[in-house]
């Protein structure tokens with residue numbers, strides 16, 4: 185039986201970062217799918233490439249965790265900074281989320297006038313800047329010492345943010361902006377749904393600030409698809425693709441791992457599976473540990489298009505409608521176009537990924553026939569409103585279209601929940617840390633602190649990597 189010091193299960197952002205940072209150790213990475221990257225992968229279908237989920241890359245800037253990690257790996261990504269991070273369209277209102285604060289504020293004031301817009305957005309930006317200046321963020325819950333170390337992080341945060349940290353986002357909106365129009369509220373919530381998977385009524389001011397400030401950072405387009413970053417950083421890693429881990433058993437000093445192809449031994453295991461799915465890999469005590477995490481029903485509905493056009497488009501748009509999308513929990517959808525200069529993604533026309541939010545339970549209960557019907561209904565609704573806005577694209581130019589629900593994500597990357605867990609005051613106490621109570625067993629990914637997306641998962645991976653370095 186092959187023996188390893190470190191086995192990583194899954195090549196999502198979290199698993200890939202940990203594997204790359206530990207490639208000089210005696211390691212192995214298992215990935216069930218044929219593509220690397222999970223929600224951040226790029227796949228090929230009908231001869232065309234599509235980004236499965238993630239399309240925007242943020243955090244590659246000085247003093248940011250991702251730049252630090254990539255520097256350590258001697259890796260420079262092939263990326264392009266988007267001048268407009270997102271163009272948001274609501275009825276006739278258009279707001280370009282640009283990095284320049286004054287330019288952005290002018291548009292907000294024009295579209296959603298409020299005498300305190302400057303105070304509101306300045307505070308949002310300030311909180312985000314202060315957050316990313318906090319060094320040495322730690323979060324662990326396995327011993328008294330670890331709680332004390334984590335409390336030190338919270339102490340630093342409280343020192344910086346005072347009670348703002350605990351304030352609800354909605355009460356802050358009301359306090360500064362007063363009673364805002366439904367349209368303005370919908371604009372704020374639609375932006376938050378993309379970045380923190382929640383609306384303002386469900387998050388703290390800190391989460392809202394981090395979510396709304398996303399486009400104040402450099403937002404990048406990734407040439408050759410998001411999955412190419414993962415493939416590049418895993419180049420020197422011992423990767424076993426198309427190999428699913430089925431069962432893991434703990435022995436005294438190591439774990440026995442059973443995959444779809446064989447049996448292995450490892451002293452340490454990093455699970456990049458979600459904390460809701462990890463229970464399926466274990467029996468007894470470890471199974472019980474994972475069973476206690478309450479399932480988050482949130483997921484994604486994605487539509488993929490190939491468009492035969494040579495017209496110029498921005499990289500990202502968000503369209504906010506007056507009504508909710510059928511079978512979804514949102515009235516907005518996020519559109520990402522490939523760049524025409526990207527020869528891999530745009531070889532047969534634009535590759536477009538459209539995403540919105542849905543619930544796992546919506547799809548799970550349907551019969552095969554109803555599932556097909558409802559999926560088509562949602563896809564057609566999105567397509568109709570997409571064509572409504574992009575009147576320079578005709579339906580004949582759409583040469584390919586297909587969609588994914590939570591069931592599709594389950595089939596390919598073993599997770600129904602997509603988009604991770606939003607951090608608010610309540611979930612911060614429930615969300616697990618990277619270390620488990622079991623020696624040599626660790627978690628990484630967007631259902632573990634510090635949450636979803638490149639910045640959140642990378643922050644969690646950096647905390648885990650420090651812990652692993654003490655062990656390996």
Ligand SMILES: Cc1cc2nc3c(=O)[nH]c(=O)nc-3n(C[C@H](O)[C@H](O)[C@H](O)COP(=O)(O)OP(=O)(O)OC[C@H]3O[C@@H](n4cnc5c(N)ncnc54)[C@H](O)[C@@H]3O)c2cc1C
Pocket residue numbers: 193194195196197198199214215216217220221222223224236237238239240241242427428429430456457458484486539540596597598599602603604628629630631635636637638639641
């Ligand atoms: C539609 C959508 C759009 C998004 N847009 C953005 C965006 O623009 N920018 C951004 O930064 N973030 C975005 N996100 C969030 C981001 O993609 C995720 O938070 C992040 O990619 C999750 O990484 P992870 O480490 O949790 O791994 P995951 O993506 O969950 O990957 C886990 C991997 O483990 C593998 N695996 C699972 N079980 C097993 C097993 N038993 N054996 C072997 N392998 C296994 C899976 O196949 C998968 O490859 C988006 C998410 C979605 C769903």
